[in-house]
Amino acid sequence: MRSQRGAVSAWLLSSLLILATILTVGAFFVLKWRPEVASEHGRGVDRMITYIIFAAGFIFVVGHLVLSTFLVKFGGKGTAAYKPMTHKTEMLFTIGPVVFMVAVSELGVLAIGGPVWNQVYTHKPDDLVVDITAKQYEWISRYPGKDGKFGRKRPDLFDDQENPLGLDRKDPDAKDDIVVRGAVYLPVGKGAWFNIQSWDVLHSFNVPVLRAKQDAVPGLTTHTRIVPTAVGRYEISCAEICGPGHYRMRGFVNVKSEADFAKWLKSQVGWFE
Amino acid sequence: MAIAQAVETGKAGHQAHGRDHGHPAGFIRKYIFSTDHKVIGVQYLLMAMLMSVVGLGLSLWFRVQLAWPGKAAMTPEQYVAIVTMHGTIMIFFVVSLALSSGLGNFSIPLQVGARDMAYPFLNMLSFWIIVPASAIMILSFFVEGGAAAGGWTAYPPLSALSGFGKVPRGSPGSGMGQTLWLLAMALFIVSFTMGGLNYVATILNLRARGMSLMRMPLTVWTYFVAALLGLLSFPALTAAAIMLLLDRHLGTSFFLPSGLVVSGQQAANVGGTPLLFQHLFWFLGHPEVYVLVLPAIGIAFDVIAAFSRRPPHGYKTSVWALLIIAFLGMIVWGHHMFTSGMNPFLGKYFSIATLLITAPFAVLGVNLLASLWRARIRFTTSMLFALGLISAVGTGGIGGLFLATATADLHFHDTYFVVGHFHLMIGVVTMTGTFAGIYYWFPKMFGRHMNETLGKLHFWGTFIGAFALFVIQHFQGFGGMTRRYFEYSADYVQPALALNPAVTWFAFLAVGAQIPFFFNFFWSMFKGKKAEANPWEATTLEWTTATPVPHGNWERLPVVSGKPYGYAEGANGDAHRMQNAEA
Amino acid sequence: MNSTAVTGHEAATHESEPGFYGTSWQKLMMWWFIIGDAILFGSFLAAYGFSRISAVNWPDRTQMFSLNFITVMTFTLITSSATMATAVAASRRGDRKAAFNFTMATAVGGLAFLGMQAYEWYHLIHNGARMDTNPWGAPAFGAYFFAITGFHGSHVASGVLILLITAWNAKRGKSGPEGVELTGLYWHFVDLVWVFVFGCFYLI
Numbered sequence A: 001m002r003s004q005r006g007a008v009s010a011w012l013l014s015s016l017l018i019l020a021t022i023l024t025v026g027a028f029f030v031l032k033w034r035p036e037v038a039s040e041h042g043r044g045v046d047r048m049i050t051y052i053i054f055a056a057g058f059i060f061v062v063g064h065l066v067l068s069t070f071l072v073k074f075g076g077k078g079t080a081a082y083k084p085m086t087h088k089t090e091m092l093f094t095i096g097p098v099v100f101m102v103a104v105s106e107l108g109v110l111a112i113g114g115p116v117w118n119q120v121y122t123h124k125p126d127d128l129v130v131d132i133t134a135k136q137y138e139w140i141s142r143y144p145g146k147d148g149k150f151g152r153k154r155p156d157l158f159d160d161q162e163n164p165l166g167l168d169r170k171d172p173d174a175k176d177d178i179v180v181r182g183a184v185y186l187p188v189g190k191g192a193w194f195n196i197q198s199w200d201v202l203h204s205f206n207v208p209v210l211r212a213k214q215d216a217v218p219g220l221t222t223h224t225r226i227v228p229t230a231v232g233r234y235e236i237s238c239a240e241i242c243g244p245g246h247y248r249m250r251g252f253v254n255v256k257s258e259a260d261f262a263k264w265l266k267s268q269v270g271w272f273e
Numbered sequence B: 001m002a003i004a005q006a007v008e009t010g011k012a013g014h015q016a017h018g019r020d021h022g023h024p025a026g027f028i029r030k031y032i033f034s035t036d037h038k039v040i041g042v043q044y045l046l047m048a049m050l051m052s053v054v055g056l057g058l059s060l061w062f063r064v065q066l067a068w069p070g071k072a073a074m075t076p077e078q079y080v081a082i083v084t085m086h087g088t089i090m091i092f093f094v095v096s097l098a099l100s101s102g103l104g105n106f107s108i109p110l111q112v113g114a115r116d117m118a119y120p121f122l123n124m125l126s127f128w129i130i131v132p133a134s135a136i137m138i139l140s141f142f143v144e145g146g147a148a149a150g151g152w153t154a155y156p157p158l159s160a161l162s163g164f165g166k167v168p169r170g171s172p173g174s175g176m177g178q179t180l181w182l183l184a185m186a187l188f189i190v191s192f193t194m195g196g197l198n199y200v201a202t203i204l205n206l207r208a209r210g211m212s213l214m215r216m217p218l219t220v221w222t223y224f225v226a227a228l229l230g231l232l233s234f235p236a237l238t239a240a241a242i243m244l245l246l247d248r249h250l251g252t253s254f255f256l257p258s259g260l261v262v263s264g265q266q267a268a269n270v271g272g273t274p275l276l277f278q279h280l281f282w283f284l285g286h287p288e289v290y291v292l293v294l295p296a297i298g299i300a301f302d303v304i305a306a307f308s309r310r311p312p313h314g315y316k317t318s319v320w321a322l323l324i325i326a327f328l329g330m331i332v333w334g335h336h337m338f339t340s341g342m343n344p345f346l347g348k349y350f351s352i353a354t355l356l357i358t359a360p361f362a363v364l365g366v367n368l369l370a371s372l373w374r375a376r377i378r379f380t381t382s383m384l385f386a387l388g389l390i391s392a393v394g395t396g397g398i399g400g401l402f403l404a405t406a407t408a409d410l411h412f413h414d415t416y417f418v419v420g421h422f423h424l425m426i427g428v429v430t431m432t433g434t435f436a437g438i439y440y441w442f443p444k445m446f447g448r449h450m451n452e453t454l455g456k457l458h459f460w461g462t463f464i465g466a467f468a469l470f471v472i473q474h475f476q477g478f479g480g481m482t483r484r485y486f487e488y489s490a491d492y493v494q495p496a497l498a499l500n501p502a503v504t505w506f507a508f509l510a511v512g513a514q515i516p517f518f519f520n521f522f523w524s525m526f527k528g529k530k531a532e533a534n535p536w537e538a539t540t541l542e543w544t545t546a547t548p549v550p551h552g553n554w555e556r557l558p559v560v561s562g563k564p565y566g567y568a569e570g571a572n573g574d575a576h577r578m579q580n581a582e583a
Numbered sequence C: 001m002n003s004t005a006v007t008g009h010e011a012a013t014h015e016s017e018p019g020f021y022g023t024s025w026q027k028l029m030m031w032w033f034i035i036g037d038a039i040l041f042g043s044f045l046a047a048y049g050f051s052r053i054s055a056v057n058w059p060d061r062t063q064m065f066s067l068n069f070i071t072v073m074t075f076t077l078i079t080s081s082a083t084m085a086t087a088v089a090a091s092r093r094g095d096r097k098a099a100f101n102f103t104m105a106t107a108v109g110g111l112a113f114l115g116m117q118a119y120e121w122y123h124l125i126h127n128g129a130r131m132d133t134n135p136w137g138a139p140a141f142g143a144y145f146f147a148i149t150g151f152h153g154s155h156v157a158s159g160v161l162i163l164l165i166t167a168w169n170a171k172r173g174k175s176g177p178e179g180v181e182l183t184g185l186y187w188h189f190v191d192l193v194w195v196f197v198f199g200c201f202y203l204i
Ligand code: HEM
Pocket: B056, B059, B060, B063, B083, B084, B086, B087, B088, B090, B091, B095, B150, B151, B152, B153, B419, B423, B426, B427, B428, B431, B469, B483, B484, B485, B507, B510, B511
């Protein structure tokens, strides 16, 4: 049964696995494998990802090396014969991986991930508050205007062209609300707290360069916090299927210097002004 | 009602067996409406093969669109429908049917030493329910609005906005197509639940004498754990599906909140919560992943033992790992919902709990690897697939580390990283396990061997294609490439986008490699090399009966005298001992 | 192994491992069915709880229902569990006549319950409650109420059918103690579920 063919298969599979390992690891050096990052917590996210890359990479490489070695070593001719392991070694081979996996993964999530996660969901008192409304297939942002208060949104007043947020003309809070279609403006270096809502179906406010992702759920207000660290124009790509137009549900986060942002804000007029 | 009937049929089936072990007469009773678990197993396999042509064909079609936008003659409406149907068909009508239902049916009674399933009639019914379910699923392409297009996860409100009665229409695919999708899924759940009951009953009550639980082959153990998990988790999906149907057709507001405005039309709904559906769905959805993956791993253990001529490493720890995975698998569903708007504290809990599962999985992985230590490996096609499975479990598993860490998931959620990860687990692990099982048991099924040369061709194409295809998708996910997109235009995604043609070429390789398999399967059925009763010199019970297996499986049922894996016995360690060998 | 008596299948049972700690597979399967079904009800009730917690206001149940009437309904169902237990005991003793009578009594109890439930539904519908509307407040309450009590009612209805079949079989001596016991298990389960449904909808 164990012919020359077996040895060929052993070498083939084993070199293929090594090749796959090298290519996979090498890809991290050759490819531009992640978008640049332009937010405070985003660096934390990347630190978390880097940590896992090393942990997972270690398992990936060692696992494949062991597998390839075993294939060649025990797959050719005249291979060693099986002897049962002692109970002690066997326990070692069980407890070892368990301790390793729990330590590596939980350590990562607790020490590195946890604080970043808290950062994303903690509203700081002097944050700029931005209201995001999603609908098929558009992002609408809103700023409270001079009074610092958002007006109520009323479904019965919704009008796609005239009043996409369903704001009430008689509501004094709504009068000076600044509404921007398809774009969000943020000052660099300052925290922004987002209230995210949806009119119709699920969407997800996803800005990869800012490492931000938060679903927009009808009937619910969800939140996320972003502190942009670089001036620029970053694309929003909806990340929850919302219909055939999902792919073209785009928008832009324009991060400006504090001065430029103030200028921009001043130039805006309220929705009913 | 169903229960009373089940009790009756269980009775009838067994009386029949007790009295006569002869073949049932007539082609129709023997091959079409058969109650023989072996025939039903093969029927499931054939059904899965048929559906895989559709499911894989769809994937190639949208892969062309992704690699060369505009070349595939496809609209965005069609794209989302095709992705949805590809996912649904592959999970429920290919992998579940081939692995859980097909190979499970074939192997369980043979491996535990039973004459048939506990309820043969119920078993036949399970299969025949799948036939209309598949038909309805496929036909849903041709109704008004096209097939369901809300993703295989069918999240409301999109999937609930049916356009019937007062309910506004969410998208073209939210109409009749989604209703038929739900109907087909309901039938599937009924069939799968009955199948699960049958597995549990058979494994608990029809084991041959001497076959204590800790003497069961690991394949049986994994099917057992999978069946229990399925029975415990599918009811949640059933509840969700019923409520979704009511929302769609009777105007209830289980999942539809107040204040909905859909394409300018105000909905009348009050007070529902879309997140509820996600909780119910993933309460099933996550265990379902294990329902699919575990049996593949179990088969790999059996196959590796047979072709490495030594018992698998750590039988007991593997069993414990399985049970722990099953338990933890029921309480981590929220890791699919980190960005859903769920309470961030819950997110943390789910993250920590999920990462615990990596421990028992690592035990399984180490046990698989260590099973090759000091082995005498025989590189049959079946073994190659089992070895490929080890690689895929490892590669897919470490992808889980990224996704289970809530903070990292902020970047990965709903990108191609997820797509790559779950394809490695529920696509590649399951399919390599299935193929390992098919090449392994084919001689028992049909009394003939499959062709090894075509088999090797099948393996290399599948493994290289699938590994490359799905690992590259991980990199696209690193690049932030969102999934379920018809076309891409953002700046940040350009580097990832450049990989798309390569992914598609590897997809063609992986799918193309199934052609030799299909040919091999049908050709070998009639023309393959004749097989003896125990061609692999394996030791579990299915190899103790004659080939082809008689109706009723054994003249006299075997009596088990030892462990399932009697390899490396004798003075030189090159003998083997059947599980029913006299002491 | 007591399944032998029921299946009359000496050969197979003799050949296989004694079942799971001596439990017959019919009973085992009934338990699995019950666990599965319990999770189904559990999912519905958990969903109800989820909505209840996230809802702003919830109807005042004392206005919607007459608690006295519901208590009678519940009492009827619980009594039928008692008659069922008596039937099981009788059939164990081999007292076919008593087994038949008490199983029939249980079925009558079930029918009475269904009748009262139908009356209650009629009452609510008559006052304008629907799956999507509820004159007393939150429409979700109506949807959950009709869906869950309807689902439970369908269990009672199929239970009554099973009871009638069992009674008939017991009378003819076709169904031994195990058959009656299985039916009993199912019936107790349906009653138990009602206690939870009752608690969720009328009390909490
Ligand atoms: C070579 C074969 C396959 C290829 C090329 C392929 C490709 C793809 C791609 C590219 C997507 C994502 C599309 C998108 O998000 O826009 C997808 C989705 C999916 N595939 Fe596959 N796939 C293959 C085989 C399988 C198998 C074997 C399974 C088995 C479970 C599977 C299950 C799924 C599921 C569940 C989805 C998600 C559908 C959704 O988003 O609703 N696929 N496939």
